[in-house]
Amino acid sequence: MKELLETILSPAFGYAILRVTTPILFAGLGAAVTELAGVINIGMEGIMLTAALAGVIVGALCESAAAGLAAAVAAGVLMALVMAYFSLNLKTDIILAGIALNLMASGGTVFLLYVVAHDKGVSSSLASPVLPQVRIPVIDQIPVLGEILSNHNVMVYVALLSVLVVSYFLYRTPYGLRLRAVGENPDAADSVGISVHQVQYVALIISGILGGFGGAHLSMGYVSWFARDMTAGRGFIGIAAQALGGQTPIGTLLASLFFGMTDALSNFMHFIGIPSEFVQMLPYLATVVALALYARRQVTRRARLARVNRPVEAGTGAAAEGD
Amino acid sequence: MNGTTRTTDYLFQVYRTLIAVFLALVLGFVITCFVSEMPLEAFGNFLLGPLTSVRRFGNVIEAAIPLVFTGLAVAIVFQASQFNIGAEGQFFMGAVAAVIVGIVLPLPGVIHVLVCLAAAMAAGALCGWIPGVLKARLGASELVSSLMLNYVYFRLGVYVINYHFRDKEAGALVSWPVRETSWLHQFLQPTRIHWGILVVAAAVVFVYLFLYRTRWGYALRMTGLNINFARYAGISTASVIVYSQVLGGAIAGLGGAVEMLGIHRRFIWMMMPGYGWDGIIVAILARNNPLGVVLGALFLAYMRTGADIMARMTDVSAEMVTVIQGVMILLVTAQAFLAGWRHRIVVREATRRKEVPQSEGAA
Numbered sequence: 001m002k003e004l005l006e007t008i009l010s011p012a013f014g015y016a017i018l019r020v021t022t023p024i025l026f027a028g029l030g031a032a033v034t035e036l037a038g039v040i041n042i043g044m045e046g047i048m049l050t051a052a053l054a055g056v057i058v059g060a061l062c063e064s065a066a067a068g069l070a071a072a073v074a075a076g077v078l079m080a081l082v083m084a085y086f087s088l089n090l091k092t093d094i095i096l097a098g099i100a101l102n103l104m105a106s107g108g109t110v111f112l113l114y115v116v117a118h119d120k121g122v123s124s125s126l127a128s129p130v131l132p133q134v135r136i137p138v139i140d141q142i143p144v145l146g147e148i149l150s151n152h153n154v155m156v157y158v159a160l161l162s163v164l165v166v167s168y169f170l171y172r173t174p175y176g177l178r179l180r181a182v183g184e185n186p187d188a189a190d191s192v193g194i195s196v197h198q199v200q201y202v203a204l205i206i207s208g209i210l211g212g213f214g215g216a217h218l219s220m221g222y223v224s225w226f227a228r229d230m231t232a233g234r235g236f237i238g239i240a241a242q243a244l245g246g247q248t249p250i251g252t253l254l255a256s257l258f259f260g261m262t263d264a265l266s267n268f269m270h271f272i273g274i275p276s277e278f279v280q281m282l283p284y285l286a287t288v289v290a291l292a293l294y295a296r297r298q299v300t301r302r303a304r305l306a307r308v309n310r311p312v313e314a315g316t317g318a319a320a321e322g323d
Numbered sequence: 324m325n326g327t328t329r330t331t332d333y334l335f336q337v338y339r340t341l342i343a344v345f346l347a348l349v350l351g352f353v354i355t356c357f358v359s360e361m362p363l364e365a366f367g368n369f370l371l372g373p374l375t376s377v378r379r380f381g382n383v384i385e386a387a388i389p390l391v392f393t394g395l396a397v398a399i400v401f402q403a404s405q406f407n408i409g410a411e412g413q414f415f416m417g418a419v420a421a422v423i424v425g426i427v428l429p430l431p432g433v434i435h436v437l438v439c440l441a442a443a444m445a446a447g448a449l450c451g452w453i454p455g456v457l458k459a460r461l462g463a464s465e466l467v468s469s470l471m472l473n474y475v476y477f478r479l480g481v482y483v484i485n486y487h488f489r490d491k492e493a494g495a496l497v498s499w500p501v502r503e504t505s506w507l508h509q510f511l512q513p514t515r516i517h518w519g520i521l522v523v524a525a526a527v528v529f530v531y532l533f534l535y536r537t538r539w540g541y542a543l544r545m546t547g548l549n550i551n552f553a554r555y556a557g558i559s560t561a562s563v564i565v566y567s568q569v570l571g572g573a574i575a576g577l578g579g580a581v582e583m584l585g586i587h588r589r590f591i592w593m594m595m596p597g598y599g600w601d602g603i604i605v606a607i608l609a610r611n612n613p614l615g616v617v618l619g620a621l622f623l624a625y626m627r628t629g630a631d632i633m634a635r636m637t638d639v640s641a642e643m644v645t646v647i648q649g650v651m652i653l654l655v656t657a658q659a660f661l662a663g664w665r666h667r668i669v670v671r672e673a674t675r676r677k678e679v680p681q682s683e684g685a686a
């Protein structure tokens with residue numbers, strides 16, 4: 001018990017939480033943007049995985065972390081575009097398109113890795129660069145906070161910054177309003193001249209960029225190599241995080257931190273005799289419970305609205321007939 | 324009249340599926356040409372390898388058996404226009420339940436097998452019931468809930484096996500072996516084809532009869548076609564949603580049990596094996612028809628076996644096949660793919676049909 005408390009209260013634990021939260025947060029933000037635009041992006045997993053491999057390969061070829069990062073983002077966007085083209089132009093069910101993308105990424109990356117590095121497991125034979133760590137000037141000097149917040153690789157800060165940027169984009173720009181309008185009611189948005197198609201393309205591209213960042217963090221920051229299926233469900237956890245966080249960037253951040261914390265915590269629970277499996281189960285159970293509670297609230301609210309609106313609806317109906 | 328339109332549509336769907344499969348294979352060949360020094364040999368092994376020996380063809384059948392179960396499980400739920408990503412977890416828990424019963428209970432031969440299968444079906448059904456009820460009662464997305472529950476079931480299963488049934492003398496993280504009385508015996512040397520094949524056949528026939536010959540199956544399909552129409556027609560769509568998920572769960576759980584008792588005989592999965600996702604591919608290829616599921620599963624298993632042979636014999640790795648599978652899903656499910664062609668067929672038929680009464684009228 002004492003060991004557990006010591007671990008949890010140490011700054012290193014806070015540092016670890018931020019590190020494991022980052023890829024979940026990227027995936028969550030990307031999924032939140034698409035969800036708000038009315039398209040569900042199950043393909044986050046595949047987008048991140050492809051980006052992670054692209055970052056390692058191009059980074060190693062160009063001997064530059066910046067080139068690797070650019071390639072990761074480009075790969076993420078490319079995957080998102082494939083998904084957008086099939087689901088929006090060719091009318092493939094977007095969920096099935098996402099599943100197909102994940103499948104192709106899972107096998108395709110191993111295939112490519114074998115072609116490039118002649119290894120099916122990890123890319124350790126490639127000398128791939130890592131993203132720089134950032135020492136934050138003032139905060140670095142503060143005792144505990146500095147140890148938690150400073151000295152992360154640059155993507156951790158990009159993730160935190162993305163929360164603000166995505167928030168601003170969604171709630172403070174005209175395009176963000178349009179995007180949310182499309183998700184709320186595509187027909188209504190269409191009737192006022194918003195191109196639903198274009199908005200959903202943009203939303204998917206944004207999720208591709210964020211997924212690209214997430215992938216780069218995994219293979220060029222979190223560790224310095226690519227391993228098969230290294231996303232390990234983080235794309236799906238991101239989808240859970242945005243569901244738990246009610247599709248808002250801040251909510252997604254909090255939910256991602258919760259997921260990150262249970263992930264970091266699960267390694268220490270055996271100290272107090274709780275199997276780590278139960279701790280690892282927690283975020284998923286929480287998501288299901290939150291989903292159920294949220295849906296229940298919607299049901300009661302809709303029922304109340306229906307009761308309140310009934311006389312009004314009857315009135316407008318009569319008026320319409322009168323016209 | 325309606326009949327001909329439906330036949331045309333059905334034929335069109337079949338053609339489109341075949342064209343999608345063909346295009347995906349062509350893409351696979353192009354990729355092979357890029358990466359291999361012996362592309363023809365590699366692709367030849369991929370396409371024809373499984374036919375070259377009894378053992379290899381046996382591998383196809385063995386690999387198809389679990390795919391039929393998850394394919395059926397997904398197809399049932401898809402037919403009700405519900406999503407099912409939960410087959411993965413249901414299959415997993417079915418396997419866990421079967422292994423526990425297989426280890427713990429001392430029962431005589433055939434009865435032991437039946438009890439294992441029943442336990443697995445109950446476990447799978449329970450796993451499917453949760454997303455079904457959440458959707459039917461509260462309208463909570465079954466997609467997200469079943470996706471999340473997969474992880475819950477996975478951790479739960481790993482916990483149960485690791486903490487209570489782990490064989491500490493074995494080198495890897497595996498359970499004790501199940502009692503021999505619970506085995507589904509392999510009867511066709513040199514393959515590993517086992518009596519689970521009878522269970523597969525029973526499951527296919529049952530699902531077919533259920534969907535097309537019972538009122539519950541009819542209600543399920545009506546709900547899938549148009550949930551509002553079904554509701555106005557007096558069908559309890561909420562209960563349809565629940566029982567489609569429960570039945571799907573039971574079939575997926577059964578599949579987990581058959582795979583355990585027929586092939587592995589002890590619990591070996593410390594990662595999610597992925598059969599639930601494969602089931603989605605199979606159901607898509609089969610267009611949710613239970614008889615088509617058998618063909619879809621055999622086809623997928625054939626491709627996988629071919630890919631393994633290709634990887635063993637040549638310089639192309641087996642993962643190439645996942646790209647082919649992905650393209651296949653994308654094209655088969657693309658509503659707009661070849662839609663122009665379909666439109667022309669429908670128009671041609673409509674004009675032809677219109678001409679007949681007109682000529683009669685003229686006469």
